[in-house]
Amino acid sequence: MVGTGIGHDITAVLDEKGSNTIVLNDYYESEVDSYQSGKIRYPFDDLEEGVHTLKLQVWDVNNNPGEAYTEFVVANDEQFALDHILNYPNPFTTNTDFYFEHNKPGLSLDVRIEVFTVSGKLVKTIDGKYLNDGFRVGPINWNGRDDFGDNLARGVYLYKLNVKTPLGEHAEHYEKLVILK
Known part of the structure; x- marks a missing residue:
């Protein structure tokens, strides 16, 4: 179950800008027969070309937070990278x-x-x-x-x-x- 507590949503912050915080609860799908893992599929539209960062924050049922960071590159659709x-x-x-x-x-x-x-x-x-x-x-x-x-x-x-x-x-x-x- 996600988003069960105040401030305990699955969130992502794009490019370290708090104004770019995205609530991802509706995009989470748990793995079959697992309460410990799942996938988040969120479509980012209209991102500028270049390097971007994403910080993901989640909470477990015991109110323990977890964070992960990743970096990705947006390239022109014509350019395979x-x-x-x-x-x-x-x-x-x-x-x-x-x-x-x-x-x-x-x-x-x-x-x-x-x-x-x-x-x-x-x-x-x-x-x-x-x-x-x-x-x-x-x-x-x-x-x-x-x-x-x-x-x-x-x-x-x-x-x-x-x-x-x-x-x-x-x-x-x-x-x-x-x-x-």
């Missing part, structure tokens, strides 16, 4: 997971992650198709092995994230990862 690209853990010894955010929810994305040595030799390619109703993709797990199944040596590697939409849009981004063995 990637953000918050990372692998975790980094550095890693045996396995790591790749994550990223994008601005095209509801589309099936073709994802390719290519891992290179610092000298530019391609050692691993990970391909997959991902359909999300949200903006985040991951985890995409990698066991630290090359395309032949051999363990890679410890050291610094580069990876290229390449993402394509069914509409022909594509974006790519480079990051570093470290293997410790």
